Amino acid sequence: MTSFRIRPAAGADARFLGDMLVEASNWSVARARPRVAVLEDPKVLRYIAGWKRPGDFGSVAEDAHGVPIGACWGRLFPANEPGYGFVAVGVPELTLGVNPQWRAQGVGRALLQAVAVQAGAAGHARLSLSVERANFAQRLYVSEGFVTVESGEDSDTMVRTVH
Template identity: 50%
Template sequence: MTPHAADDLEVRFATGDDRAFLTEMLAEAAGWDPQRPRLTPAQVLADPQLAHYLDGWGRPDDVGVIAEVSGQPVGAAWLRRFTADDPGYGFVAPDVPELSIAVVGEWRGRGVGSVLLEAVVQAGSDRGVTAVSLSVETANPARVLYAARGFREVGRGRGSVTMLRESVAACRGGKV
């Protein structure tokens, strides 16, 4: 039997020391589809559209969480604000941070994503965030998680949807 994430899972705030792991998780998020080649962290950082999710990590509005099992990181989620001049894939407005989230492959399907999502939304709410957006490819099974956690579709692009969760304070359970 596969253990559920909650058995040993601990969640902590992301720090500047986590940048390498966040980069790995950004590569994981971008390469969620096993039918496509996985990007390396170096490729992620070389792609301006992806790199800006982490460039200068630790800005005053950045907030992130890391999930660990026995001291080893197994997933991350973070919120970052963008501007209309330099939007993220899920950009809605400059005052609405965009969610990035990923779980190490062997830990998917064990509830880690749910715990991370709740924890980062709560951390954002504690800092005055009232809404969170994200972009997800239409075929990505994580869409089910986002919908179950109150995100609704607000836009469509080529093969992706932008989702928004308003009233983020209603998301409970992931304490950091």
């Protein structure tokens, strides 16, 4: 049994969250770009730029040695500069990524659940995200209570309520 723990994400986690943002952006190996190219893309960079801003919240998973292995975080976007999964002002949009060698071991689900608790504690009623339909992660989101509210050509915007 592999063990990991979840802790709140801090400002000092910016570099690692950047790594996980690259993983999320590069979910399809066929379309993966180098780290620098991903993080130069303003539409991607906006999910992490200036971390940790007021309103940002998230969780980091660490292995037994305290090495970060995955992260999930929420950020608010303005209506005039919406994220891919924007649904409304005040609804944080999530980003999720797990190191490849740690996938399929429950880390992603544990992070999603931890972030939902953080969102509730911060007074949010909903969380949103955008996922490409070909990404199996969509099934994980459905099983964690996310519902598709808008469909694009290849991707869906999903929302869950926070209790």
